[in-house]
Amino acid sequence: MRVKICGITQPEQGRAIANLGATALGFICVRQSPRHVTPAQIRTIVAQLPSRVDRIGVFVNASGEEIGQIVASTGLTGVQLHGDESPEFCRQLRQSLPGIEIIKAFRIRTSQSLSEIDAYCDRVDTLLLDAYHPQLSGGTGETLDWKTLAQFRPPHPWLLAGGLNPDNVLDALKLLNPSGIDLSSGVERSAGDKDLTRVERLFQKLNALSL
Numbered sequence: 001m002r003v004k005i006c007g008i009t010q011p012e013q014g015r016a017i018a019n020l021g022a023t024a025l026g027f028i029c030v031r032q033s034p035r036h037v038t039p040a041q042i043r044t045i046v047a048q049l050p051s052r053v054d055r056i057g058v059f060v061n062a063s064g065e066e067i068g069q070i071v072a073s074t075g076l077t078g079v080q081l082h083g084d085e086s087p088e089f090c091r092q093l094r095q096s097l098p099g100i101e102i103i104k105a106f107r108i109r110t111s112q113s114l115s116e117i118d119a120y121c122d123r124v125d126t127l128l129l130d131a132y133h134p135q136l137s138g139g140t141g142e143t144l145d146w147k148t149l150a151q152f153r154p155p156h157p158w159l160l161a162g163g164l165n166p167d168n169v170l171d172a173l174k175l176l177n178p179s180g181i182d183l184s185s186g187v188e189r190s191a192g193d194k195d196l197t198r199v200e201r202l203f204q205k206l207n208a209l210s211l
């Protein structure tokens with residue numbers, strides 16, 4: 001199972017989290033976020049990561065040009081679109097960034113929210129389901145209603161996000177069968193400062209599950 005830890009801001013934390021077992025690290029390229037990192041910071045962090053770890057840039061309603069420039073200058077292997085990007089925007093971005101994983105995030109408010117996903121399925125590589133928040137785009141620690149997802153069987157790999165932490169992750173995985181999970185605030189001391197003890201506890205739980 002993929003395990004993405006998002007909102008990395010410090011090289012030594014990125015290295016440690018990769019060594020604990022993360023398969024992907026996320027970098028917030030959204031200026032309004034307290035976890036925002038510049039392309040120069042991303043370059044420094046990714047230079048110290050093992051090549052097996054995916055490096056995902058998180059964007060909210062950025063232009064294709066801005067995304068393309070940041071991908072080219074940092075060595076990102078994927079982009080996570082966490083805003084209101086249209087299916088056509090995703091199609092064009094995928095065409096302009098061959099070999100880069102395109103992840104589209106959806107903020108699920110009700111079971112109706114799931115119906116908008118169909119239009120994206122042949123335009124992106126991976127889906128990500130996060131909780132809805134009226135003011136914030138992500139990293140909110142809000143949990144989505146997992147029961148809403150009981151029948152969710154998309155034709156693409158999907159990541160479960162939204163308020164996951166070492167204490168609730170196994171409950172989520174008992175109910176749902178995502179291709180991966182994505183955590184940010186649930187393994188932090190404060191925004192952008194990861195708590196390595198919590199990350200370690202997360203992997204202990206996940207490793208026990210796969211025994």
Ligand SMILES: O=C(O)c1ccccc1N[C@@H]1O[C@H](COP(=O)(O)O)[C@@H](O)[C@H]1O
Nearest residue numbers: 006033138139140141161162163184185
């Ligand atoms: O983390 C942020 O600051 C952020 C900002 C803008 C868009 C997305 C952001 N993070 C994403 O939010 C989800 C869930 O985070 P949490 O575990 O509930 O804190 C995750 O996919 C992050 O990539």
